[in-house]
Amino acid sequence: MRSLASIVLAFEALLLALVTPVMISIADVRPAVALSVCLGLAVLAILSAGLLRNQTGYILGSAVQVGAVGLGFVVPVMFVLGAAFAAFWIAAIVLGRRIEEAKKAQAAQQA
Incomplete structure (x- = not known):
């Protein structure tokens, strides 16, 4: 589960940086605001990818998803991209849990 979630967060950090x-050129947001918000979310995504060993990483990762969708109020295409990455995030968690359960069942069957 951790590897899928970290991949989603890494690509999302790249998207947030881009x-x-x-935001600066099209949405006419001041550079200081755009840099602090977007790069702050990107750093938070990378930080949460590193913290995925415990529950804190997943909570921070979910906060990044909310922030990415929230950027849609400034850059409307982020509603679509943020929702897509939020769907990837949920899929990574759900599929990751299924994979871990299948591995545990296989290990128990072999033992």
């Missing part, structure tokens, strides 16, 4: 110039 949204910064869009």
